[in-house]
Amino acid sequence: NDEEKPMDCAFDNKSLQLKVESVSNAGNTLRSHEFSFNHVFGPASTQADVFDEVSMFIQSALDGYNVCLFSYGQTGSGKTYTMTGDHYSETHQGIIPRSISHIMEYKSILESQGWQFSLEATFLEIYNENIRDLLSDVSSNKGMKHEIRDSKKEIIVTGLRREQVAASEDVHHLLVKAQSNRSVAATDSNLHSSRSHSVFTLF
DSSP: OOEEOOOEEEEOSSEEEEEEEEEETTEEEEEEEEEEOSOOOOTTOOHHHHHHHHHHHHHHHHTTOOOOOOOOOSTTSSHHHHHTBOTTOTTTBOHHHHHHHHHHHHHHHHHTTTOOOOEEEEEEEEETTEEEETTSOHHHHTTOOOOEEEOSSSEEETTOOOEEEOSHHHHHHHHHHHHHHSOOOOOSSOTTOOOOEEEEEEO
């Protein structure tokens, strides 16, 4: 029977190299795989490093373009930490709270020039093919059916609660509320990992 020894992993800013040695009666075989990406973050990378890489998309949104940041990975790989993190910690804040801080700074600059802004946020969860409003109370959300519609200008999910956002602290509060409402279920990889998909939208 073939036996595989643990993989060696090496990386640079743009690629990831994986090596595995297969041991068998016929001899040892070393296999190597290389994957290329726009950017690779190592174990020593910080939340600030990740945000610096994607902050150009936040500026694009402020310039009027539709922007979506999609976090994908297996259970326990760090998606929630990357997107939200600890929003009360400057070191461990994720992309969403850092984006809000950037937007609020930009908003303050334009308001000093006479502009007026109104910001609203929604936060939904897709779990077992059902849509749940993470900003509504669990009791009022029970039995509510949300539908996805295309208004030609934007994708709308009906019946979602929109919360006014005037400061970064408002979003921090909403993230805490949404996190407490998320569905959590056991999986083989992580007994306490959420198996749902969540979508935060700022209008």
